[in-house]
Amino acid sequence: MENLFSIYAFIFGCLIGSFLNVVILRMPAEKNLVTDRSACPQCGTQLKWYHNIPVLSFLFLKGKCGFCGSRISWRYPLIELLTGFISFWLFPDDPSMQNLGPYFFNFSLACVFICHFFIDLDHQLLLDKLNIYLLVLIVPYSFFNFHWMHGLLGGVLGFGVPLLVTWLFYKIRGQIGLGGGDIKLFGILGILLGPMGIFFTIFLSCFVGAVIGLLLIVSKKMSKDKPMPFGPSILIVATFQIFFSETAHIIQSWFF
Ligand SMILES: [Zn+2]
Known part of the structure; x- marks a missing residue:
């Protein structure tokens, strides 16, 4: 059966x-x-x-x-x-x-x-529509399963840190680093993962994105000046954080 x-x-x-x-x-x-x-x-x-x-x-x-x-x-x-x-x-x-x-x-x-x-x-699009579906799934789940501070702090950190970094990057280099969809996705994932979880997700996504980008450039699959979608890196890391939390903890311990 x-x-x-x-x-x-x-x-x-x-x-x-x-x-x-x-x-x-x-x-x-x-x-x-x-x-x-x-x-x-x-x-x-x-x-x-x-x-x-x-x-x-x-x-x-x-x-x-x-x-x-x-x-x-x-x-x-x-x-x-x-x-x-x-x-x-x-x-x-x-x-x-x-x-x-x-x-x-x-x-x-x-x-x-x-x-x-x-x-x-x-x-190279993280659609708002899909981000809204995620939000609708995650907000009630997070507030039923965790302390409300977990979701609130995670969301603020997940949205605020990438936004601040992008703003600074724009002021200094005059280039847009992260797209709006990436920043929104980090914010929504923060509500589920909490402040520590989203901190690791942001850090590891940048690391994974850099490794993938480097591999693509070295293997000549991508030119240096072509922007690379960042969403897949965020989603790979978030998948580990959510579905393979033990493995994610081991990976985190390599860095911190
Ligand atoms: Zn046909």
Whole structure:
């Protein structure tokens, strides 16, 4: 029975992952997420229902459009599998109401992270809409589970420190360092992670961002003057802080 629930959780995750693909594609373009039928980006033919089965359609079609044969990005099945796996992994052994609450909270958080991550990669945008979803998830959770000072201080620090650094950087260098979306995201994560947690998240995000940037420049995947999206670095670090807190503590101890 337990195994059966886990399989359902995995399938549920894959279906949600398929919807996340739609969000990642359409939300930055401000297209409707529900009413428009999916179509091939190359030939524009509307897809049939059997072209829309998570992961399986990609395998059956051998990664090509069923009409024009143009390649379908491997990112679609990857995001479906990733979301399925996260749902499977988070699903409680004992699916009582008491445990299902945290499952839905964590899974929703992971879903918004996935959308933020890929939209920022594609468009260098952390959309306000997604930040508002995060805020709506995080504020009640934080105030039910922690002392109100935890959320308040974390939020103020998470928003204030990056804003101050960005302002100073602008005054001194005349350049915009962090985007508004990055600063808002730090502020919202601060409400969940508290003052210490967000302090480490800001510090480690800069470190991860610098390492990724350096690797991209050295491997000539990116030129020095092209701005790099910072959201993915923030989200990678926040994922560790929230879902792998023990590993995050070990990593923190290397620095402090
Ligand atoms: Zn096509």
